[in-house]
Amino acid sequence: MGNLDEFILTVSDLKVEIQNQIILENINFEIRKGTTLAIVGPNGAGKTMLFRALLNLVPHTGEIKWDEKVKIGYVPQNISVKDVPISVKEFLSYQDGADVEGALASVKLDDPNIINKSLIVLSGGQLRRVLIAWAIVDKPNVLLLDEPTIGVDTGSEESIFAMLNNLKKQTNITMLLITHDLHLVKEYTDQLLGLNKCMTFFGDSQHISEPALQQKIYDETICLAEA
Amino acid sequence: MVDSVIFSLIVGAVVGFAAGYLGSIMVLEKMALVGDAMSHVALPGLALGVLLNFNPILGGFIFLFVAAILVWYVGRVTKLSYETIIGTTFTLALAIGILMYGDRLDALEAALFGDISKVDLTYTVIAIVISLSVVLLTHSIYKKIVLSLISEELAIAKGVNVARTNLLYLLLVSATVAIGIQVTGTLLVGFLVVTPAAAARIISSNLLKYAVLSATFGTLSAVTGIALANSLDIPPGPLVVISGVAIFVVALVIRLRTKMT
Numbered sequence: 001m002g003n004l005d006e007f008i009l010t011v012s013d014l015k016v017e018i019q020n021q022i023i024l025e026n027i028n029f030e031i032r033k034g035t036t037l038a039i040v041g042p043n044g045a046g047k048t049m050l051f052r053a054l055l056n057l058v059p060h061t062g063e064i065k066w067d068e069k070v071k072i073g074y075v076p077q078n079i080s081v082k083d084v085p086i087s088v089k090e091f092l093s094y095q096d097g098a099d100v101e102g103a104l105a106s107v108k109l110d111d112p113n114i115i116n117k118s119l120i121v122l123s124g125g126q127l128r129r130v131l132i133a134w135a136i137v138d139k140p141n142v143l144l145l146d147e148p149t150i151g152v153d154t155g156s157e158e159s160i161f162a163m164l165n166n167l168k169k170q171t172n173i174t175m176l177l178i179t180h181d182l183h184l185v186k187e188y189t190d191q192l193l194g195l196n197k198c199m200t201f202f203g204d205s206q207h208i209s210e211p212a213l214q215q216k217i218y219d220e221t222i223c224l225a226e227a
Numbered sequence: 228m229v230d231s232v233i234f235s236l237i238v239g240a241v242v243g244f245a246a247g248y249l250g251s252i253m254v255l256e257k258m259a260l261v262g263d264a265m266s267h268v269a270l271p272g273l274a275l276g277v278l279l280n281f282n283p284i285l286g287g288f289i290f291l292f293v294a295a296i297l298v299w300y301v302g303r304v305t306k307l308s309y310e311t312i313i314g315t316t317f318t319l320a321l322a323i324g325i326l327m328y329g330d331r332l333d334a335l336e337a338a339l340f341g342d343i344s345k346v347d348l349t350y351t352v353i354a355i356v357i358s359l360s361v362v363l364l365t366h367s368i369y370k371k372i373v374l375s376l377i378s379e380e381l382a383i384a385k386g387v388n389v390a391r392t393n394l395l396y397l398l399l400v401s402a403t404v405a406i407g408i409q410v411t412g413t414l415l416v417g418f419l420v421v422t423p424a425a426a427a428r429i430i431s432s433n434l435l436k437y438a439v440l441s442a443t444f445g446t447l448s449a450v451t452g453i454a455l456a457n458s459l460d461i462p463p464g465p466l467v468v469i470s471g472v473a474i475f476v477v478a479l480v481i482r483l484r485t486k487m488t
Contacts, residue, residue, distance in 0.1 A: 057380060
């Protein structure tokens with residue numbers, strides 16, 4: 001395992017079971033401070049549930065050990081803004097002591113008019129950036145990003161990853177991100193966690209370009225069935 | 228008589244404000260009919276007060292609070308929406324309430340459509356205290372509810388106790404409905420928490436404007452309706468509704484003209 005002081009998160013024997021259904025089992029991994037971990041796997045693999053467990057939002061067994069000084073920012077996969085007339089400024093101000101302008105600048109939303117716009121009228125890419133701004137506005141040292149580029153076009157996808165990479169360089173923030181964009185995993189992340197109810201891979205993210213590994217990660221056979 | 232008119236206008240203003248403010252959450256939550264359906268459960272409580280010679284409003288209060296707790300509990304256990312739970316059970320309460328009134332038709336009319344002639348200083352003070360409490364408590368949970376509407380996970384991760392917030396919210400709806408009964412009656416009190424918010428919603432691009440307009444429209448509807456009712460000597464409920472719908476129509480015209488998104 002190595003020196004625990006270097007790790008911001010250590011997960012041991014994590015198991016999540018909901019209504020007698022095992023969602024995750026035998027999850028063991030650790031993350032060093034300042035690195036980016038990509039979490040990949042097929043739909044229903046338990047990726048979002050892993051985040052919920054890490055945030056202590058669902059009951060689980062095993063150990064999730066965060067660094068004592070951890071401060072987590074979270075970007076959920078789905079939000080519902082179409083029925084809520086809330087402006088960007090109002091939304092970001094919900095975080096206590098928020099530096100709204102600073103957070104928006106960090107996510108490259110420089111248009112001065114955007115702060116007073118309603119979330120409803122933002123494009124998919126702008127909305128994802130506002131969500132990331134929400135997550136970083138109170139200066140966390142860990143970011144959990146659940147598909148941060150879902151619903152955005154390819155160009156915006158690349159620029160959001162580049163922006164996150166830039167953020168990491170500036171602040172040395174640790175990131176855990178769930179994604180399906182394998183080409184971006186290789187370019188922008190350090191480690192890779194393959195998930196399909198259990199771990200199918202954990203190691204250097206450069207391995208993602210290997211077809212055999214991709215097949216293993218996205219194989220329909222889940223670990224629990226194999227066990 | 229003059230005192231009664233002034234008291235009723237004050238009650239209308241504060242109750243309308245509280246109902247409009249609280250209603251702005253209800254419309255966001257797509258629970259527009261909850262206040263309406265829930266108001267029906269007050270009727271058996273009011274009838275009990277008439278039959279057993281205690282203040283009917285107190286009976287309405289008790290029934291509404293118990294109903295709010297039951298709805299919250301059943302919602303937690305079954306995961307059914309509040310609207311579904313209330314919709315399936317509370318019409319029965321209306322039926323039982325009407326039967327309990329029997330041949331006391333004057334009292335039934337007052338319960339159904341409001342009676343501001345009985346608004347005195349004591350009731351006015353109670354209405355002010357409860358309305359102020361509703362506004363302050365609603366303010367304390369407003370951000371939490373909005374955040375949970377945007378993403379429940381985000382809210383929980385931020386430390387919001389969604390179940391506790393929902394219970395407080397339902398109790399506030401009960402309190403608002405209970406004090407609104409004297410103004411519009413049980414049949415129409417649901418209007419007070421829906422129409423002003425709906426009018427505000429269609430012309431608002433941010434939450435502050437939405438909440439302020441909703442509360443203002445609630446006040447305007449109630450005060451205008453009560454003033455008309457006093458001068459025409461008829462029950463206030465229908466006129467409060469008509470005033471509110473007129474505001475909604477004006478808001479709709481503004482929306483259509485400005486083509487807001």
